[in-house]
Amino acid sequence: MGRGVLHPAQAATRFSLNRHAPAPAVATFVDYYWIVQWDLTGLPHYDQKILPHPNVHLVFEDGLTGVHGVDPGLFVRRVHVAGHVLGVRFLPGGFRPFWDRPVAELTGQTLPAADLFGPAALDTERAVLSTQDESQMVARANTFMLSVLPERDPLAEEVAAMVHHIVTDPALTRVDQLVSTLGVPARRLQRLFAEYVGVSPKWVLRRARLHEAHERADRGAGLDWAALAADLGYADQAHLTRDFTATIGEPPARYAAV
Numbered sequence: 001m002g003r004g005v006l007h008p009a010q011a012a013t014r015f016s017l018n019r020h021a022p023a024p025a026v027a028t029f030v031d032y033y034w035i036v037q038w039d040l041t042g043l044p045h046y047d048q049k050i051l052p053h054p055n056v057h058l059v060f061e062d063g064l065t066g067v068h069g070v071d072p073g074l075f076v077r078r079v080h081v082a083g084h085v086l087g088v089r090f091l092p093g094g095f096r097p098f099w100d101r102p103v104a105e106l107t108g109q110t111l112p113a114a115d116l117f118g119p120a121a122l123d124t125e126r127a128v129l130s131t132q133d134e135s136q137m138v139a140r141a142n143t144f145m146l147s148v149l150p151e152r153d154p155l156a157e158e159v160a161a162m163v164h165h166i167v168t169d170p171a172l173t174r175v176d177q178l179v180s181t182l183g184v185p186a187r188r189l190q191r192l193f194a195e196y197v198g199v200s201p202k203w204v205l206r207r208a209r210l211h212e213a214h215e216r217a218d219r220g221a222g223l224d225w226a227a228l229a230a231d232l233g234y235a236d237q238a239h240l241t242r243d244f245t246a247t248i249g250e251p252p253a254r255y256a257a258v
Contacts, residue, residue, distance in 0.1 A: 003211045006049040006248065007258055008218055014038060014046040015079055018134060022088075023142040028152055029094040031055065033141055035134050037084040045080035051214060051248065054163055054197050054204050056095035056106060058088040058113060060141070065113045065125040067095075069106030070198040074248060086128045086137050088145065092204075093159035093196035097150040103198035117148055159196040162189075166201070167208045173233025175201050209233065210247055213240065217256040225252060 001008035001017055011017075015038035022030045040046060052071040059068060062083065096103050098116070113121035124144040128137050162182060166172055172181065178201055179186050193201050209232040216223055229240035244252045 003215050004051045004053055006051060006214060006218075006255075010258075011048055014040065014048070020134065020138045022138075023146060025149060026142060026145045028157070029090060029097065029149070030145065031089045031091045031094070033138055034087045034089060035084060035137060036079075036087075037132065038079045039082040040080055041082050045078050048077050048079065049248075050075040050077065051207070051211060053089075053167075053211070054092045054199055054207065056090045056103065056198065058090070059085055060087070060113075060121075060125045060128045061085040062125070062129055065121055067106065067111040067113055067116060069103065069109045069111075072108055072199060072203070084129070084132060084137075086141055088141060091156075091160040092163035093156040096156050096196045097153045098148070100150075102195045104194040107198040117144075120144060120147065155192070156196055159192050162192075163197060163204055166204050167211075170212065170231070173205060173209065175205065178205065206243070210244060213244055213252060214248065214255065217252055223256060 001011050002019070005011050005017065015036050018035050020033045020035065021027065022033060038046075052073075052075050054070055056070065057068045059066060090098075093103075095106075099106070113125075121144070124140060127140040131137060162178075162184075165181070166178065169181075172178055175186065175189075179189060182189070184192075189201050193199065193204070197204065199207075212232060213228060216228060225240065226237040229235075229237045232240065234240040234243070241251055244255070248255060
């Protein structure tokens with residue numbers, strides 16, 4: 001299921017989640033397309049919890065196609081009956097050239113896609129939802145994205161590389177380490193992240209630690225939480241427990257036991 005989908009073993013019994021690479025020209029701005037399909041006809045609805053990443057998403061769904069800014073909390077999506085959606089996950093900073101405003105203005109918000117992209121967004125919604133063939137859905141998403149591509153922004157690509165560095169280097173746990181590693185002054189780093197990512201460097205660092213914590217918890221019981229807290233740069237296990245509980249809604253040991 002991938003990092004960020006909580007309790008992935010349960011989720012896999014309710015829906016499928018597949019990722020697809022975008023067209024090469026689109027890949028300058030977009031990380032990947034994701035497609036969720038489900039059929040719960042005759043079954044109860046299912047509420048899936050997602051721990052969001054520092055990415056903006058454009059989601060094509062029936063009557064609700066929109067641009068979703070970074071969600072600073074926990075995202076819950078209800079699936080029921082049958083259906084599918086296609087999402088465009090922009091690289092961190094990759095949505096800024098489309099928006100031409102600070103991405104922080106979108107944080108925690110959803111903007112109707114037609115307000116930004118015009119009627120073509122709704123035409124693409126209908127085209128994507130008219131088929132269950134994922135290759136056709138991806139082709140239609142590529143056609144749309146290629147029609148709205150802005151000019152490349154070197155700063156957006158620089159910021160994407162910064163975020164990639166954070167989420168792939170477990171040794172980075174503090175902003176001062178990041179400043180030293182990147183050689184970028186703290187104030188400039190803060191401005192760049194507000195302008196291009198929508199959340200602060202500290203938020204990205206903290207979220208990366210929580211993604212690692214939930215992913216390890218999903219592997220099963222027997223986890224040494226004190227050792228994990230140390231690995232992730234927490235002062236002690238209590239700090240990890242408070243952070244995990246405040247964000248995910250339950251203590252890590254209880255989460256792991258489900």
